[in-house]
Amino acid sequence: METNNSKKFTQKYLLTAAECNPEREMPLTLVMSRIIEVATLHANAWGVGYSKLIEANQGWVLSRVTVEMTRYPRVNEQYSFTTWIENYNRHFSQRNMEICDKDGVVIGGVRTIWMVINYATREGVDISKLSYISNNISDRKSSVAPQGRLHMVTEATKSTSYTFKYTDCDINRHVNTVKYLELLMNQFPLEKYDKQLVRRLEIAFMHETRCGDTVEVNLNDNDGLDCKLSVDSGRLSHCRARFCFSPR
């Protein structure tokens, strides 16, 4: 049982019309933005957000995200994100989330893996001494199955070249998490999203990409309901993903 409220953080939202996708629902890119936002808000609530780490020229970055949605919030609908930390080790912190509709019915779940990097060396930092993490581990589990191993797509059914632009890049001067996801989502046509929804997303951010870098986006959609993607430069993957679709 949790006795400390600081272990759990909930934020409520309203899905505005301007935020919706063509299916009049919450876009998966907005789910990703909210994941980053509630993690930030939770850390801010402990007094250990951005401003604390940046003093040491460090910052949290997302390493892996797994999302499962039974349905997405619809236009003008209220929804909430609740987050807690399940586990951590020297290198990674595992943060879970639950997405509910306005009646508290669970409509989605999220598993995320975060690390702290040093902006100067671009390397991971030992987080085992961050007491605010160890003090806030929750015994609550996630209903989402852990992410499987994601492979580079070598037998692509479609390969597209893409050069990252100014608005793709963030405060770290590398490509933003949400922009990778947009690039991956844009490998499928509007018509597919009209017929199917992304029931499960697995994505791993493996190697940072800078503004102006050109990559290959490789897709294997031999199984249209279980598509694999990777964003690669030669033999190096910047990002790998799996999109599991369900008919609407």
Place this chain on the structure above:
Amino acid sequence: METNNSKKFTQKYLLTAAECNPEREMPLTLVMSRIIEVATLHANAWGVGYSKLIEANQGWVLSRVTVEMTRYPRVNEQYSFTTWIENYNRHFSQRNMEICDKDGVVIGGVRTIWMVINYATREGVDISKLSYISNNISDRKSSVAPQGRLHMVTEATKSTSYTFKYTDCDINRHVNTVKYLELLMNQFPLEKYDKQLVRRLEIAFMHETRCGDTVEVNLNDNDGLDCKLSVDSGRLSHCRARFCFSPR
């Protein structure tokens, strides 16, 4: 003097690290998102937001936006948007905004022109009978100079072809305002933004574009501090803009 608080709406924000551009400031695309958001929140406060218009298969769309910023909010900084309606006629509603830092110092201003379209016919709707507008006209003026006439760029210094993708499109199934702005901003390299900021933006949305449409993005930057752009299909402009830069 204003006596009715419903004529003025203020929303406070904190600029999180995940929202920042490579210059560690509020991106112009986020300014645009906030413009749409506070207008929506103000309309919701009157009880006449999205849900009211959609009953008649209608919705507000942005027609013109002019932004002037003396500086942009920086990472972890609080800022606010205040909005009011200055004027309206049968076809257009003119909504102004003021952007302040946490001490109330004005750091930017916005003029916007909105119209209501019928989603079935894609044509403008007579808004002169919407009493919630006439009841909420403010006598407060904008410090931002009105938008000048924007022309199609015919003598381009750079022309780029672009095909709109799934994540570029919104609930109306046409290209999202923010995505046009991203496309225009991406015509300039990161290095330009490191040295200069967009002091004034003028943008007009002229003709809707659909998912899968291919356009030409035309730029004239003969004057590097006063650049003109247009997003065109043949002799038709979908969007025209002017970016006035200042050295940092």
